[in-house]
Amino acid sequence: MNRKQKRTKVLARVLAIIVALAMILMSGYYLLMAFTDGSAALFVYAAESPETIEKNLSKLDALRDVVRYIDENYADDVNVEDLTDAAYNGIFDALDQWSVYYKTKEEKDAFINQVTGNYAGIGVTMALDGEGRCVITQVNTLGPACEAGVQAGMIIEKVDGVSVAGKTLDAISSLVRGEPGTKVTLDLDLEGAKKTLEIERRNIKAQTVTYEMLDGNTGYIAISQFSGDTWKEFRTAKLDLIAEGMEALIVDIRGNGGGVMNDALNIASMLVPEGKPLVHFEQQGEILESWNSTGGTYKDVPLVLLIDGRTASASECLAAAVKDNGAGTLVGQTTYGKGVAQELVTLDSGDSFKLTFCHFLTPNRQRIDKIGITPDVAVTNGADLTAAQIEELEKSLLPFEEGKKYFAGQVGLTVLAAQQRLNVIGYGVDENARMDEETVAALKRIQALYGASPYGGLDFCTIDLVQRAYREYLEGDGTDRQLQKAMELLH
Numbered sequence: 001m002n003r004k005q006k007r008t009k010v011l012a013r014v015l016a017i018i019v020a021l022a023m024i025l026m027s028g029y030y031l032l033m034a035f036t037d038g039s040a041a042l043f044v045y046a047a048e049s050p051e052t053i054e055k056n057l058s059k060l061d062a063l064r065d066v067v068r069y070i071d072e073n074y075a076d077d078v079n080v081e082d083l084t085d086a087a088y089n090g091i092f093d094a095l096d097q098w099s100v101y102y103k104t105k106e107e108k109d110a111f112i113n114q115v116t117g118n119y120a121g122i123g124v125t126m127a128l129d130g131e132g133r134c135v136i137t138q139v140n141t142l143g144p145a146c147e148a149g150v151q152a153g154m155i156i157e158k159v160d161g162v163s164v165a166g167k168t169l170d171a172i173s174s175l176v177r178g179e180p181g182t183k184v185t186l187d188l189d190l191e192g193a194k195k196t197l198e199i200e201r202r203n204i205k206a207q208t209v210t211y212e213m214l215d216g217n218t219g220y221i222a223i224s225q226f227s228g229d230t231w232k233e234f235r236t237a238k239l240d241l242i243a244e245g246m247e248a249l250i251v252d253i254r255g256n257g258g259g260v261m262n263d264a265l266n267i268a269s270m271l272v273p274e275g276k277p278l279v280h281f282e283q284q285g286e287i288l289e290s291w292n293s294t295g296g297t298y299k300d301v302p303l304v305l306l307i308d309g310r311t312a313s314a315s316e317c318l319a320a321a322v323k324d325n326g327a328g329t330l331v332g333q334t335t336y337g338k339g340v341a342q343e344l345v346t347l348d349s350g351d352s353f354k355l356t357f358c359h360f361l362t363p364n365r366q367r368i369d370k371i372g373i374t375p376d377v378a379v380t381n382g383a384d385l386t387a388a389q390i391e392e393l394e395k396s397l398l399p400f401e402e403g404k405k406y407f408a409g410q411v412g413l414t415v416l417a418a419q420q421r422l423n424v425i426g427y428g429v430d431e432n433a434r435m436d437e438e439t440v441a442a443l444k445r446i447q448a449l450y451g452a453s454p455y456g457g458l459d460f461c462t463i464d465l466v467q468r469a470y471r472e473y474l475e476g477d478g479t480d481r482q483l484q485k486a487m488e489l490l491h
Helices: 003-026 050-073 080-093 105-116 144-148 169-176 230-243 261-269 314-324 387-395 413-425 437-449 460-474 481-490
Strands: 029-034 040-045 100-102 118-121 124-128 134-139 155-159 183-190 193-200 202-205 209-214 218-223 248-252 277-283 286-292 303-307 329-332 340-346 352-361
Touching: 050 080, 080 100, 100 105, 105 169, 105 340, 105 352, 124 169, 134 144, 144 193, 155 169, 169 183, 209 230, 218 230, 230 261, 248 481, 261 277, 261 314, 277 314, 303 314, 303 481, 314 329, 329 481, 413 437, 413 460, 437 460
Parallel strands: 218 248, 248 303, 303 329
Antiparallel strands: 029 040, 100 352, 118 202, 124 134, 134 155, 155 183, 183 193, 209 218, 277 286, 277 352, 340 352
């Protein structure tokens, strides 16, 4: 195939994708969400008006003409697929941060595996801390990493000799995962102690639920994510604890970033009385569907739900269901504030994207996106740092400028100083000195945590609150005060 034929073939594929996108714009979307009892709720929602569709289609025709013209007349060689991918990325950049275009099947599969918990790897859960370091937050006791001696709290510095500094979490995950039977080498750091481990990858099913009986016949169930089968693990855990004589229950969803919504709702049905509302799905101001509790394995015992700033998405749906129905007490910190749901769309061309299609509302029909859910009892756990570590940390932080106030969109060094401290605490905002959406949302959560009006501005009072939260975090001694408070409330 000569150069012109090859480029014509690529261009034809690109134009086919554009046509497929146009067909989507002319049709309705649907999403099928199944219940565990075999029934299902079908959400059908229409596209835009015919007039708007025609206007959009004319723009797509223009895009096709632009691609053709560039391909034929640009001064240098041009990769048409790269241009089209850039156009797609531009479309999704104009939406919210959760809507993403997947350029390759591998990227789409990585997302699916992340949500369902099925993958070939070593059996660890990772997160980026406030300094951008890749920290192992959980080790699957059934995985090869545990067998090799990997511990939670270890920092991954290199994967197969490649530094992970500055890489995204998805990029690091791609390096760690691979074909079953292959090996990966990790350079690790745990409080200054360096270690290099070679680990053989295996097929892994994420272990998402752990449980035990605490003092006073108090059951404790921790959920790390909702992977599709998590509700089954939770049901087993709860029934086992009931059989052991459980008289009260603590459910820990701190650090749980969400996952499959059905999982969270099925678990909510085990904690909220039958018939009570769990969630409402809203699109463009209209309620698409509402789910009520089925009351599966419901047992009326005192309940505490542990939450923090990394409790997000489907986890927040569970927290809201418990709180609004008075089914339990929320203890900890204000949750992340991701109150939107996504669907995965695959075109006939094979191209895929993840699209935010609705807000989910609390049982009381409140939006939580960029707001979060406030605990009934606010408790902060502190950091476990040495005096030397705190001294080094303090040196790296900018001071606050006096007498200045900042609001959404404004830029300043005081904003950067606040962002640095927010990241130390664990809010995960960009350190860009700008009052962007993430920073404003984090400030609202800090304000709400301490009983101030959550308006999202950075004034001298809010600076004091940020400093207070930062100091409380540093003063920690490793004691789980949130769990202690839960036990105190239950006894």
